[in-house]
């Protein structure tokens with residue numbers, strides 16, 4: 137089979153690699169010419185795909201900026217970004233651009249699958265009419281389905297193969313074609329009756345996480361006031377073998393998905409005179425978390441007799457999650473902006489992020505900075521850092537991730 141992947145990023149590249157590893161020919165189309173050039177030179181821009189893994193695929197996987205190549209594919213999978221506009225409304229521009237380009241080369245019998253996260257109705261109401269500008273009818277001349285990506289960057293215990301894939305086609309035949317495609321790379325494919333059900337499945341998964349993270353973030357704020365250790369409470373609750381699922385508080389929600397996707401549903405719901413209150417409330421609490429964290433930085437320094445103004449604050453980890461270098465919606469960026477606004481001098485150490493050019497910062501060597509800083513703040517707990525050593529060497533440590541659990545020290549404060 138020849139598979140075309142449109143959007144060769146965090147989702148598209150690992151997907152393309154999975155098809156190529158299963159023996160298929162993969163062509164990855166990306167609008168970013170530099171990315172395409174680097175990939176064809178064998179350099180991966182996604183941590184989960186090592187350059188060695190790319191090399192092992194030989195010419196089974198290629199990147200391109202030209203849509204023409206898609207005409208000879210059996211299936212075309214769309215994995216372009218679905219961000220929010222400035223006013224937090226769904227921004228489907230990338231999907232619309234990709235669809236228009238595909239419509240110019242679409243062939244009878246081809247299968248098109250949308251994987252980008254979006255609101256229910258996007259495949260049928262937005263994607264289908266654009267693809268049909270080709271003169272071909274969806275469900276009759278070509279096949280169309282939605283299948284949400286469930287990738288979790290940095291995770292190794294669950295892979296594309298072992299994570300069940302949900303698929304919903306426009307017609308039974310569309311679903312069957314999509315199931316056939318994904319069986320090549322997934323052990324289990326779960327069929328749902330419509331693209332809308334598949335679209336909402338993905339949103340439910342992300343909203344579930346967002347709401348539960350908001351719940352523990354709110355409890356962390358209450359615990360801070362009541363003098364109770366939130367980590368001790370969560371550890372204890374997690375011993376219940378049923379009816380409880382562990383979620384952890386932190387400096388705020390980041391990444392391309394959780395801070396963004398729920399608002400796709402909230403926006404669509406308004407068309408039906410429906411207010412999704414859980415989504416809005418969780419968004420509000422999670423958005424506030426970096427502000428609370430900066431307040432905690434102020435209080436921690438204050439307790440040590442230091443003002444924020446002029447203090448050197450070292451952030452440990454600036455990417456949005458451990459083990460990856462992705463900075464999208466990273467709460468560290470908000471914390472830096474707010475702490476700088478109060479006059480703090482900021483440094484950071486992150487083994488996955490060499491520099492933050494827009495902020496005029498570069499990752500500093502840990503040894504040197506631990507001794508120089510007035511306060512070291514654990515924002516993202518990358519596994520490469522020895523946190524016991526951080527507590528032993530820094531004058532003052534504030535831990536927003538609970539990785540210092542089990543360490544008792546006079547210079548250590550936890551969320």
Ligand SMILES: NC(=O)c1ccc[n+]([C@@H]2O[C@H](COP(=O)([O-])OP(=O)(O)OC[C@H]3O[C@@H](n4cnc5c(N)ncnc54)[C@H](O)[C@@H]3O)[C@@H](O)[C@H]2O)c1
Nearest residue numbers: 143145146147166167168215216218230233234252253285
């Ligand atoms: N990153 C994740 O963990 C994750 C997980 C599940 C779902 N998703 C969803 O998958 C989708 C893609 O996310 P991502 O993280 O891979 O984004 P990304 O930014 O890493 O990759 C998207 C790629 O698409 C390219 N692109 C943009 N417009 C294009 C166009 N018109 N034609 C061709 N290429 C184009 C970009 O250059 C980029 O390389 C989003 O809808 C996201 O919500 C992401």
